[in-house]
Amino acid sequence: MRLTDEEKAMLDGRDGRAVQKAMELLVKYGEALGAERLAETNNVSTTAIIGGRFMQEYAAKYGYDAVFSQFNLDSDEVVEIPRVKTNSCQLIAGFDPDHWQTQGVSRERVELNKDHEAYLGDIGVQLMSTCTPYQVGNVPVKGEICAWMESSAVVYINSVLGARTNCEGRESTGAAMLTGRIPYWGYHLDENRLGTDLIEVEWDVESMMDWGLLGYYVGEAVIDRVPVLNGIRKVPNSYRIKHFGAAAASSGGVEMYHIPGITAEARTIEEAFGKKKPQNTFKFGKAERLKAYENLNVSAKDTHVDFIMLGCPHASIEQIWEICKLLKGKRINSGTNLWIFTPRAIRQLADRNGYTKIISDAGGVLMSDTCPAIGQMLPPGTKVVATDSAKQAHYLPAIMGVQTWFGSLEDCIHAAVTGKWSGELR
């Protein structure tokens, strides 16, 4: 890999041992990729906060610099972590500091987390604590080279906004924060952003549920290639398109897609493919929609529902209001829990709008910072979950071993109120 003089100086230790370790990792990673050089970046979304038990024990034993060294730089040697060089933010985290008791988190962990957040704030990591930084102030500009983690955010900023990131990991974003560099590869390059597969959408996709089904189908069809959607007649709003990308990134590894006339980089089908021809053409019609629905509900059998999860990816304020309109004046079933997840900054707005109160009056809880899949937490005794998120329905059965129903927001609120699942594909 070709390095600039500045990068060579970092690799030689000019800026200290941590930056040197970061550069060493970037070189190994870049060479593994087959990248020719590094790119400059000033926008990093990362996971730096201490996660599960394994890391908590590691932190207690060796300290925060050791956690960053091992888990964010892949360095066995403990190096002193300096202030980060880039605009950097923390993605979704393990629990909500305001609802830790409800989430079954120990006081010890809450204290550790508070202390660790202070450490991260001090080195310059913004504690956004959401899978959707683009909803709360980190909105990359078209063409901006970024180093982001979180598959649902990566696909959003690449496709909807036209920013340029690959799906980075904990260690590469750690190294990027300290150096302002990331391997120049993949979706940084024009030619890799062009469409590869054509999806002929023959179903009239409009609802949030349909956007999730379409995304889940597309991800399974194209895996990690670049789908181009033809036949979308109605412009989706931000939460529908957020749901689509998250679903496609869960069933497959979609990091970039085009909806000509709607997403950032293609006005027409021709522009989406450039000089390339589609490698494959897939059809999304009635049968494909049904198959996606069945696949998402493959784990679910019991209609008695214990827990309703909404807000994956983290809910927008518009989604919270839609939930409130359905919930207002109702009371959720005594044996059922309803948790709704949103970024902390949006919860403050929800508090101010009176939405948090509508939800709590109905017996639900508006939470921030985390989600059940990331936090690996469910209300005690949960066996059957219902959600309006294709991504959460994909992951919860695997991670938590629970049955999970996927359906519309209306189906989920109905289940919350009655304790019974009666959703179906309409």
Place this chain on the structure above:
Amino acid sequence: MKKIILRGRKVVGGCAEGEALVTKESISGWGGVNPMTGTIIEVRHELHGQSFKDKVLVFPGAKGSSGWSGIFQSARLAGAAPKAMIFNVMTTKMALGAVVTRAPAVTDLDQDPLEVIETGDWVKVDGDNGIVEVTKRE
């Protein structure tokens, strides 16, 4: 015994050998693997319930969450990582995951490893030279 040699390129250097565990399905790291045991937990995956611990993992590539590398790094720290990795499709998840697993890894082979190698074959991986030696199971 029948031996087959595949040539490709280094992703991570070093040499290792072991029994092959082969899948034609991409692997999800976070939410698809239990890093403490190396077991595939993705519900509809063909390797569901099987562990790659100490195996030579042969697969198309990585998919799913950006937590992929973190899960494979944890698997290494927990002693549940594969001995080596052979894969077809290069992605950032895959490259970074291979680097932090610190096990020999190769890609871009001259024959499709998913066609040549079967679960149970004995496989030697020379990461530095990008060479894979397959001894077919009798």
